[in-house]
Amino acid sequence: MAESDFDHSDADLAGCPECDLLLHLRPPPPGMTARCPRCGCVLANGIADGFVRPLAFACAALILMVIALNFPFLAINAVGQRNAMSLTEAISSLWQFGADGVAVLVMAFVLLIPSVLMAGVVTLMLTLLARRPFTGLVPLARGLFRLDAWSMADVFAIGVIVSLVKISSLADVVLGTAFWAYLGFAVCFLAAITSLDRVTVWRAIDALRESS
Numbered sequence: 001m002a003e004s005d006f007d008h009s010d011a012d013l014a015g016c017p018e019c020d021l022l023l024h025l026r027p028p029p030p031g032m033t034a035r036c037p038r039c040g041c042v043l044a045n046g047i048a049d050g051f052v053r054p055l056a057f058a059c060a061a062l063i064l065m066v067i068a069l070n071f072p073f074l075a076i077n078a079v080g081q082r083n084a085m086s087l088t089e090a091i092s093s094l095w096q097f098g099a100d101g102v103a104v105l106v107m108a109f110v111l112l113i114p115s116v117l118m119a120g121v122v123t124l125m126l127t128l129l130a131r132r133p134f135t136g137l138v139p140l141a142r143g144l145f146r147l148d149a150w151s152m153a154d155v156f157a158i159g160v161i162v163s164l165v166k167i168s169s170l171a172d173v174v175l176g177t178a179f180w181a182y183l184g185f186a187v188c189f190l191a192a193i194t195s196l197d198r199v200t201v202w203r204a205i206d207a208l209r210e211s212s
Helices: 052-070 088-095 100-130 137-150 153-167 177-194 198-211
Strands: 014-015 021-025 033-035 042-045 074-078 081-085 172-175
Touching: 033 137, 033 153, 042 198, 052 088, 052 100, 052 177, 081 088, 088 100, 100 137, 100 153, 100 198, 153 172, 153 177
Parallel strands: none
Antiparallel strands: 014 021, 033 042, 074 081, 074 172
């Protein structure tokens, strides 16, 4: 966006998260993005249905996570033996083999934090769509925008795919329902987070707080 696309009202003052430049920013039209003129960081995305889209992707992600936790993730056939494993069994195996720290990290960054983020997105979007604020609305929004960088759902999915390519040359790998469910979860998770615009969310929250 050009410099003329930035508003000049004190109520629209925003800081760039990368270089701390203060700007007078207004939400861009659908299909456009607002970038910091100093460092080029994306400050706002113009997304139509700014609350419905993240809500839909977050709901789909939570459903897929439930499926991923209740079905086999993959099975390996080697030397006439078949071993099947779920996501929770994989984490418990790490714990049993003495990799306690790795098990905790996988549980936190691959399962717990992504699921909490999606539940938070659903709560936030429903609140903004219903226009019924509650006491913890601001901390919830603040936590969502801070925690999104700590989710490793996409990294885990890519790592599993790379590992399966190597394992497939040594044994027969059968991909279970949970594998495809988690892959879909990672896609929906990224779609929900990328369609969640900070400027739009905070302006809606400010409007709710002023009207209540």
